[in-house]
Amino acid sequence: MKTLIGIDNGTQSTKVLFFDVEKKEIVATASAPHKLISREDGSREQEASWWIDAAVKAFNQIDDKIKKSAIAVGVSGQQHGFVPLDKDGKVLSPVKLWCDTSTGEQCNTINSRVGGIDEIISKAGNPVYAGYTASKILWLKENHPDIYKKMATILLPHDYLNYVLTGNLVMEYGDASGTALLDVRKRVWSKEVVEALDSDRDLMEALPKLVEAHEPAGYVTKEASKLFGIPQGILVSSGGGDNMIAAIGTGVVSDGVMTMSLGTSGTLYGYSDKPVIDKDGNIAAFCSSTGGYLPLLCTMNCTVSTEIMRKLLSIEVSEIDDIASQSEAGSGGLITLPFFNGERTPNLPNGKGTLVGMDMENVTPSNILRSSMEAAILGMRYGLDSFKKLGFKPKEIILTGGGSKSLVWRQIAADIMNTTIVVTDNSEAGALGAAIQALWALNHKEGGEKDIQKLVKDYLTSKNELRYKPGIDVAKYNEVYKNYIKYLETLSVVFK
Ligand SMILES: Nc1ncnc2c1ncn2[C@@H]1O[C@H](COP(=O)(O)OP(=O)(O)O)[C@@H](O)[C@H]1O
Numbered sequence: 001m002k003t004l005i006g007i008d009n010g011t012q013s014t015k016v017l018f019f020d021v022e023k024k025e026i027v028a029t030a031s032a033p034h035k036l037i038s039r040e041d042g043s044r045e046q047e048a049s050w051w052i053d054a055a056v057k058a059f060n061q062i063d064d065k066i067k068k069s070a071i072a073v074g075v076s077g078q079q080h081g082f083v084p085l086d087k088d089g090k091v092l093s094p095v096k097l098w099c100d101t102s103t104g105e106q107c108n109t110i111n112s113r114v115g116g117i118d119e120i121i122s123k124a125g126n127p128v129y130a131g132y133t134a135s136k137i138l139w140l141k142e143n144h145p146d147i148y149k150k151m152a153t154i155l156l157p158h159d160y161l162n163y164v165l166t167g168n169l170v171m172e173y174g175d176a177s178g179t180a181l182l183d184v185r186k187r188v189w190s191k192e193v194v195e196a197l198d199s200d201r202d203l204m205e206a207l208p209k210l211v212e213a214h215e216p217a218g219y220v221t222k223e224a225s226k227l228f229g230i231p232q233g234i235l236v237s238s239g240g241g242d243n244m245i246a247a248i249g250t251g252v253v254s255d256g257v258m259t260m261s262l263g264t265s266g267t268l269y270g271y272s273d274k275p276v277i278d279k280d281g282n283i284a285a286f287c288s289s290t291g292g293y294l295p296l297l298c299t300m301n302c303t304v305s306t307e308i309m310r311k312l313l314s315i316e317v318s319e320i321d322d323i324a325s326q327s328e329a330g331s332g333g334l335i336t337l338p339f340f341n342g343e344r345t346p347n348l349p350n351g352k353g354t355l356v357g358m359d360m361e362n363v364t365p366s367n368i369l370r371s372s373m374e375a376a377i378l379g380m381r382y383g384l385d386s387f388k389k390l391g392f393k394p395k396e397i398i399l400t401g402g403g404s405k406s407l408v409w410r411q412i413a414a415d416i417m418n419t420t421i422v423v424t425d426n427s428e429a430g431a432l433g434a435a436i437q438a439l440w441a442l443n444h445k446e447g448g449e450k451d452i453q454k455l456v457k458d459y460l461t462s463k464n465e466l467r468y469k470p471g472i473d474v475a476k477y478n479e480v481y482k483n484y485i486k487y488l489e490t491l492s493v494v495f496k
């Protein structure tokens, strides 16, 4: 047996997956959770060492025989997290994550130093929004100058895992575009944006070498082999941000298909051969981890909102569908603005979670829970409208992420997006995409299929593809969406 390893470092857990190359099927999966440090100022942090501990715990659950059969590894990681290293490769501080909104002031400073939102979009493709790495670097400089002085290298979460696996400091274009430091049109670090962070120091020196998506990040070292129990010397592909890699795992490697992920964050993305720049700044102009581009909408509150409500109401994850289906479309008039983490799209880093429309009758557990599920999708519908303006008109949307396991949520998604939702067998799209990218990189080195579209077609087989068509609640949800936008516009003034 020959297997490919996919590692997926999400916000809540690190998952590992082994994929049998000959049988074209997943033979083992395991995961281990991470903690999250949250503070009232919007800080959301993790220690980089927790991810390594979780990966070790996950690998320890896999049979030794399977581990020994691995021929290549790919890593997917939560985007944007800022991992500063000193000259000896030691992590200098807790990692500020993609959902950290404590650096709103630094976002404004960088945007205005480059000449404002329109100017930074025209120069680099992306403005610096809450969560993007650039603002976290300036935050470190302003708040911990001593640590900042020691910083020799800037990495992202998946780059850090690649570093632990291979000893190499590299970044690939997909995840690099999420720093907001990359000029996505030219695919080079943007001098203007990098200088806006620090005009006294040449920060370019701290940015790692960029590698193409099909290139290896390196090869598993002796130390990593011992730590994870996997073969020494096997290839580690470039990897990528979790959305970029889940794009591979859901087949979004050519025009026309879109994926929506219901994870801690909510994301909606499609593939393009050319850079897609949204002048309104709602859709991020990211690169893909397959050599192209991946315009993407991200909300910071997807299963965040369902988790808060279900815990408040003492509901188990396995009970979500039962309880939510006791309520009807529109949740009896309740609308949740789910900005528990603050929000990136719409750009409200100081936003708060809000429940509106309560009356004497409708404040029930099922209405509250369903409303939190609807809220996650209403936020994505906002993104779909922006995508349509950019020419994306998907016939179907593939659903992935933990929330896609909910049957009720699948239908809510079809009705609110007014688009057919497809759910495949491959629910672990991040880890699976990472394994397929590893094969792609291996084929570039050792011969074999080099066309990622063909590889995906060949290896992403799904026996049970389920389709959820927009149903009788579409009209009702059009009304709910209008009300959601009204509440959003009114409350945005308060959140600013
Ligand atoms: N059946 C289900 N119904 C609703 N939510 C679910 C279900 N199963 C898992 N989830 C949610 O999915 C989330 C984890 O999703 P995942 O995509 O793994 O997150 P991340 O990649 O951000 O760590 C959890 O918050 C969990 O509550």
Ligand SMILES: O=C(CO)[C@@H](O)[C@H](O)COP(=O)(O)O
Pocket: 010, 011, 012, 077, 078, 079, 080, 098, 099, 131, 178, 241, 242, 243, 263, 264, 265, 266, 267, 298
């Ligand atoms: O910030 C973004 C995308 O821009 C998030 O999508 C992160 O990449 C985290 O992903 P999950 O943990 O929700 O998968």
